[in-house]
Amino acid sequence: xxxxxxxxxxxxxxxxxxxxxxxxxxxxxxxxxxxxxxxxxxxxxxxxxxxxxxxxxxxxxxxxxxxxxxxxxxxxxxxxxxxxxxxxxxxxxxxxxxxxxxxxxxxxxxxxxxxxxxxxxxxxxxxxxxxxxxxxxxxxxxxxxxxxxxxxxxxxxxxxxxxxxxxxxxxxxxxxxxxxxxxxxxxxxxxxxxxxxxxxxxxxxxxxxxxxxxxxxxxxxxxxxxxxxxxxxxxxxxxxxxxxxxxxxxxxxxxxxxxxxxxxxxxxxxxxxxxxxxxxxxxxxxxxxxxxxxxxxxxxxxxxxxxxxxxxxxxxxxxxxxxxxxxxxxxxxxxxxxxxxxxxxxxxxxxxxxxxxxxxxxxxxxxxxxxxxxxxxxxxxxxxxxxxxxxxxxxxxxxxxxxxxxxxxxxxxxxxxxxxxxxxxxxxxxxxxxxxxxxxxxxxxxxxxxxxxxxxxxxxxxxxxxxxxxxxxxxxxxxxxxxxxxxxxxxxxxxxxxxxxxxxxxxxxxxxxxxxxxxxxxxxxxxxxxxxxxxxxxxxxxxxxxxxxxxxxxxxx
Numbered sequence: 387x388x389x390x391x392x393x394x395x396x397x398x399x400x401x402x403x404x405x406x407x408x409x410x411x412x413x414x415x416x417x418x419x420x421x422x423x424x425x426x427x428x429x430x431x432x433x434x435x436x437x438x439x440x441x442x443x444x445x446x447x448x449x450x451x452x453x454x455x456x457x458x459x460x461x462x463x464x465x466x467x468x469x470x471x472x473x474x475x476x477x478x479x480x481x482x483x484x485x486x487x488x489x490x491x492x493x494x495x496x497x498x499x500x501x502x503x504x505x506x507x508x509x510x511x512x513x514x515x516x517x518x519x520x521x522x523x524x525x526x527x528x529x530x531x532x533x534x535x536x537x538x539x540x541x542x543x544x545x546x547x548x549x550x551x552x553x554x555x556x557x558x559x560x561x562x563x564x565x566x567x568x569x570x571x572x573x574x575x576x577x578x579x580x581x582x583x584x585x586x587x588x589x590x591x592x593x594x595x596x597x598x599x600x601x602x603x604x605x606x607x608x609x610x611x612x613x614x615x616x617x618x619x620x621x622x623x624x625x626x627x628x629x630x631x632x633x634x635x636x637x638x639x640x641x642x643x644x645x646x647x648x649x650x651x652x653x654x655x656x657x658x659x660x661x662x663x664x665x666x667x668x669x670x671x672x673x674x675x676x677x678x679x680x681x682x683x684x685x686x687x688x689x690x691x692x693x694x695x696x697x698x699x700x701x702x703x704x705x706x707x708x709x710x711x712x713x714x715x716x717x718x719x720x721x722x723x724x725x726x727x728x729x730x731x732x733x734x735x736x737x738x739x740x741x742x743x744x745x746x747x748x749x750x751x752x753x754x755x756x757x758x759x760x761x762x763x764x765x766x767x768x769x770x771x772x773x774x775x776x777x778x779x780x781x782x783x784x785x786x787x788x789x790x791x792x793x794x795x796x797x798x799x800x801x802x803x804x805x806x807x808x809x810x811x812x813x814x815x816x817x818x819x820x821x822x823x824x825x826x827x828x829x830x831x832x833x834x835x836x837x838x839x840x841x842x843x844x845x846x847x848x849x850x851x852x853x854x855x856x857x858x859x860x861x862x863x864x865x866x867x868x869x870x871x872x873x874x875x876x877x878x879x880x881x882x883x884x885x886x887x888x889x890x891x892x893x894x895x896x897x898x899x900x901x902x903x904x905x906x907x908x909x910x911x912x913x914x915x916x917x918x919x920x921x922x923x924x925x926x927x928x929x930x931x932x933x934x935x936x937x938x939x940x941x942x943x
Contacts, residue, residue, distance in 0.1 A: 389557075389558065389559050390560070391419060391559065391560050391561070392417075392560075392561045392648075392805060393417040393418055393528075393560065393563075393729060394411075394416045394417045394418065394562065394563050394564070394730075394734050395407070395411055395416060395418045395419075395562060395563065395564050395565075395566060395706070395734075396418075396421075396535070396538075396545060396547055396549075396560055396562040396564070396565045396566070397418055397419065397420040397421070397565075397566050397568060398422075398517075398534075398535040398565065398566065398575055399421075399422055399566075399567065399568035399569035399570060399666040399702065399704070400420055400421070400424065400514075400529065400531060400781075401422075401428070401510075401514065401568060401570065401702060401703070401706075401711065401719070402425070402433070402510065402513065402514065402517065402702065402716050402719050402720050402723075403526075403568035403700070403701040403703075403719040403720065403722055404422065404566070404568035404569075404701075404723075405514060405517035405518055405521055405628065405703030405721045405847075406418055406443075406517060406645065406719075406720050406723035406724065406727075407701070407723040407726065407727055408420050408517075408521035408524070408527045408529065408565060408666075408834050409447060409517060409520050409521045409524070410447075410723060410724060410727030410728070411511065411524075411526070411527070411727050411730065411731060412521055412523075412524025412525075412527040412785030413447070413485070413524060413862075414532070414727070414728070414731040414735075415525075415526050416526060416731050416734055417526045417527075417690055418520070418526060418527045418528070418548075419528050419529075419560060419562070420527065420528070420529040420530070421529075421530050421531075421533040421534055421535055421549045421560050422529075422530075422531050422532075422533070422534070423532070423533070423534040423552050424531055424532070425531055425556065426672050426899060427511065427514035427515050427531075427689060428510055428511040428677055428704045429511065429519050429602075429678065430511065430589065430600070430602050430641075431509035431510065431511055431632070431634050431639075431641040432509065432511065432716070433509075433510040433513075433710070433715060433716035434504060434507060434510065434619075434641065434712065434713065435505060435507055435717075435744045436453065436506045436507075436508055436513065436713075436717065437505050437713065437714075437717040437805075437809045438499075438501050438503050438504055438505045438806070438809050438810070439717065439809045439810055439923055440450060440717045440720045440721070440858060441453065441454070441502075441503035441504070441505065441506055442501065442502050442503050442915070443720060443724055443914075444503075445502055445503055445613075445723075445855075445857070445858075446857065446860075447508045447520070447718070447916055449516060449727065450503055451914075453506060453508060453513060453516055453518050454485050454488065454489070454506050454508075454596050455485070455510075456508050456512040456513070456515075456516065457487065457506075457507065457508030457509055457512050457634070457635065457636070457751075458484075458507060458618065458633060458635070458740055459483045459485075459486060459636045459637075460486035460638035461484050462479070462481070462484060462485070462488050462616065462618070462633070462636040463486075463615065463616045463617055464482040464483065464484060464485070464506075464507045464617075464618040464829070465479055465480060465481050465482055465486060465615070465616070465619075466479065466482075466544065466617060466619045466621070466799050466803050467479045467602050467615070467617040467619070467620050467621070468478045468620075468621045468623055468791075468795040468798075468799065469614065469621070469623070470622070470623065470624045470669075470777060470788075470883075471622055471624065471666075471667060471668060471729060471779050472612060472620050472622060472631060472667055472668045472669060472777070473611060473612045473613060473668055473669045473670065474607070474615075474624075475777065475778075476614050476615075476790045477623060477791050477795050477798040477800050478791075478792055478795035479615070479617070479789060479796075479797070479799070480610050480799040480800060480803050480804065480811075482505075482618075482803075483504060485506060485507075485758065488503075488504040488506070489664070490696065491847055492504045492610050493853075497835075497837075498506070498806040498807070498810075498834050498835040498836075499806055499835075499838075499904070500837055500846070500847045500848070501685070501806075501820065501856035502847055502856075502857045502858070503808065504684075505672065505769060505809075507618040507619075509641070509814040510716055511634075511758060511841075513716075514830075516563055516838060518856060521699070522883060523627030529558050529738040530549070531602075532551060532552050532553060532701065533549050533550065533551050533552065533558075533577070534549065534550060534552060534574075535548075535549055535565070535569065535574060536548045536549060536550040536557065538565055538575070538628035538698075540565075540696040540697050540698055542696065544561055544562060544563050544697065545562040545563070545564065545565045545640060545697055545698070546559070546560075546561055547559070547561075547562065547565065548560070548569045548586045548677065551571050552600075552760075555566040555924075561783060561905075562628055562733065562817065563697065563734060564698070564699065564734075565697060565698045565699070566699045566700075566701055566726065567579075567698065567700045567701070567704045568584070568700075568701045568702045568704055568719075568722075568723075568898055569676075569703060569704050570702070570703045571703045571704070571707055573700065573703070573704035575698060575700065575704060576690060576700055576704050576705075576838070577923035579692075579695045579698060581687040581691055581695065581700065581702075582690075582691050582692070583689070583690060583691070583707075583839055584688070584689050584691045585686075585687045585688040585755070585758060586687050586688070586762075587685060587686045587688050587707075588685055588723040589684075589685035589686075589687070589709070589762070589766075590685065591684075591723055591765065591766070591769030591770055592628060592645070592769060592770075592772070593628035593645055593686055593768060593769040593771075593935065594645070594684045594709055594711055594765040595645075595684070595685040595765065595769050595770060596645060596649050596652070596679050596683070596685055597645070597646075597649070597653055597683055597684075598643050598645045598650035598652060598654040598681065598682055598683070598684050599643065599644050599645070599646075599652050599655050599660065599663075599679065599680075600641065600642070600643050600679065600680055600681070601641075601642040601643075601644075601660045601676060601678075601679045601683055602634075602639070602640075602642075602663070602676075602678045602679070603639070603640055603642055603660075603664070603674045603675060603676050603677055603699065603712070604640075604675040604677065605636045605638060605640055605664070605672060605674045605675075606638045606673075607673065607874075608638070608668075608672070611618040611668075611670070611672065612668075614705040616680075617633075618632060618633055618668050618892075619631070619632045619633075619893060620632075620665045621768070622682050623771070623773050623777075623791060623795065624773050624777055624778055625658075625773045625774065625775050625777060625778075626666070626890045627663065627666060627667060627668040627763055628645060628773075628845060629642065629645075629663070630642075630645070630666070631642060631643070631706045632645050633742075634697070636656060637879075638927075639867070640675075641742045642660075642664055642667075644663050644667065644901070645684070648943055652681055654680075655680055657676050657679065660676060660679055661674060661676070666689060670835060676802065683766045684709045684765065684769075685709055685765075685869075686707040686709055686758075687707075687708070687709065687758040687759060687761065687762040688707040689691050689705070689706045689707075689754045689755050690704070690705045690754075691747055691753065691858070692747060692751075693705050693746060693747040693750055693751055694743070694744070694747045695748060697781070699726060699743075699746060700718060701723060701726060701750075702719035702723075703715065703719065703720060705722065705750075705754060705914075706719075706754040706757070706758055706920030707758075708757070708761045708784060709761050709762060709764075709765040710756055710761070711761050711764035711765040711767075711768065711769075711802060712760055712761045712802055712805060712808065714757045714758075714760065714761050714808065715761070717809075718753065718754060718757045721750075721753070721812070724751055724914045725746060725749060725914055726746050726750075728742070728863070728912070728914055729743055729745065729746060730741050730835055730888070730914035732810075732935060734846075735814070735887065737886055737887050737935065738936055738937060739861060739935075739936055739937045741936045741937065742819065742866070742935055742936030742937070743936075744936070745759050745817055745818060745819045745892055745936060748817055748818065749814040749815075749817050753784035753812050753814075756812065756829075756830070757808070757812070759900045760808050760832055761842070762836070764801065764802040767798050767802065768798055768802065771791075771795075771798070773791065774790070774791070775884075777791060779820070786876055787810075792908065800833065801832065801833060804833055805832050806832060806833070806835040807830065807831045807832045807833055807834050807835045808832050809835070810837075810844050811830050811831070811835050811843070812844075812845075813827055813830070813842045813843040814843070814916060815827065815842045815843075816842075816844065818919060818933075818936070818940070819934050819935070819936050820841050820842045820919075820934070821841055821910075821918060821919035821930055821934065821940075821943075822841060822842075822943065823840070823841055823919075823920060823921065823943045824943045825840045826840065827840040827842070829848075831832065837903065839904040839905060839906070839909055839917050839920055840917070841902065841915060841917045841918060841919055842916070842917065843916065844868075844915065845857070845860075845867075845904075845909065845911055845915060845916075845917050846867070846903045846904060846919075848897070848899065848900050851896075856910060857915065859893050859895070860891075860893065860911055860915065861890070861891025862889070862891075862913070863888075863889035863890070863891070863911060863913045864888060864889060864890040864891070864910065864911070864912065865890070865891050865893055865910070865911040866879050866880075866891070866892045866893070866908065866909075867893050867895065867904070867909040867911055868892060868893065868894045868895070868907065869894075869895050869896075869897070869898075869900050869904055869906075869907050869909070870896065870898065870901040871896050871897040871898070872907070873894060874907055874908065874923065874924065875924060876892050876908075876924055877924070878912075878924040878925065878927035879924050879927040879930075879931070880892065881927075882927045882928040882931050883931060884916065885928075886931060886932075886935070888931065888935075904919040904920060905920075906922055907922060908920060908921050908922065908924065910930065910934065912934070917929075918934040919941075921943075926941055929941045
């Protein structure tokens with residue numbers, strides 16, 4: 387192919403999944419080309435909640451503190467409030483730490499919230515800027531915005547593709563070992579592969595089920611004219627309309643979403659309608675400047691039937707579509723990238739057989755089904771709630787209706803937004819590259835999480851006496867965690883890793899508390915910070931490493 391660029395991985399799509407892939411692969415010196423038809427990173431706010439597990443991954447890459455400094459001012463509340471109108475009567479509230487308070491607050495938490503990071507409320511437009519900046523710093527990564535994947539062929543030995551400039555008509559031939567389609571809900575890659583959606587869609591609800599209007603706007607008087615405590619998110623619940631708004635910059639920019647009685651009515655809304663509806667939701671006339679507006683569809687719980695075909699993979703919205711309740715779509719997309727990246731790098735570097743890549747589908751597809759299911763539950767919880775006709779009446783009946791709504795919504799806000807089980811509890815049980823030890827993890831539950839070192843899940847977290855997170859001590863690639871006062875012989879693991887060309891770091895934690903947390907003196911932690919194996923000695927080291935890299939028989943406990 388003349389005019390050909392040769393890379394290891396071609397990434398179609400520059401959203402969170404594609405950008406995270408570029409960061410992860412770039413740090414492993416894998417040659418990547420990322421293309422995206424947009425002129426740059428996102429203009430609209432899009433996703434607005436970075437869950438704690440995603441923040442732990444950003445911490446692993448060294449920029450969680452940068453992400454936490456973006457978006458809202460450090461002292462801006464991150465509460466979620468439910469009201470009759472934005473400036474009306476408050477019905478329910480979940481109070482959460484500010485960005486400034488979060489790093490210290492998490493150090494005082496335990497149990498379900500034993501973690502290195504708390505969630506952060508920040509618009510995706512800011513996250514993408516940070517991810518883009520760090521990906522640009524990787525010498526092996528090239529990113530071309532304003533370019534799109536035009537065609538591709540999987541030859542069985544590699545990918546032959548053509549990318550094209552959106553505006554200038556230039557084309558570039560690309561040869562790659564692998565292609566990742568992170569190109570959104572209307573994925574050209576998924577369509578060409580003929581991969582259908584599974585799951586369900588078309589859920590109709592009065593709220594969060596059907597076509598919704600999104601308006602990115604400025605409302606400079608929003609806070610000054612709002613008598614309620616500041617929040618990050620405000621949800622309007624009344625019999626006349628249902629809407630929500632999220633603060634983008636904590637000053638004047640907001641993302642406003644509203645749903646009409648049917649899809650056609652929502653699609654027909656004009657800028658004049660948006661101004662009128664915003665004033666109605668606010669509770670009084672208020673001036674706004676509209677920056678952009680578009681419709682989007684709630685009511686999806688869709689997962690692609692396959693995440694891989696030959697040398698082509700799907701991730702992010704190309705692989706799963708969420709109703710945004712719980713804020714799970716973007717966070718699931720980031721974990722897709724985290725899971726796939728180390729596997730691609732291991733195969734490309736000759737550390738693992740190509741069979742390792744089959745585990746991406748096996749691990750991530752069930753997680754996408756799980757997470758879309760949780761998002762659907764949260765959407766049902768708020769979307770099927772009926773506001774009583776007398777909710778805003780200044781009468782005993784109105785007061786009683788507000789009391790009932792308050793009870794329900796205070797329960798709902800905790801069901802949707804206090805979700806350590808969703809955040810930390812995703813597991814890869816049954817994966818062929820997880821070495822089972824015969825133990826069973828606690829049941830999966832949205833609102834509670836029991837730290838557990840059963841192989842297949844997130845490692846239990848602890849804070850160390852010097853103030854560091856246990857996760858901060860993990861090696862950048864594979865970690866053999868050695869726990870307890872006795873320093874066990876780990877030479878079998880070290881020798882086997884060296885023979886395989888595997889980057890393994892041995893970390894000793896003498897703490898009896900950490901040993902009790904892991905219930906075994908040895909734990910092998912994958913590059914994506916998942917427990918791959920735990921045990922009491924290193925006798926099966928070579929067999930364990932062979933299995934976790936996709937090239938060995940199942941190790942028996």
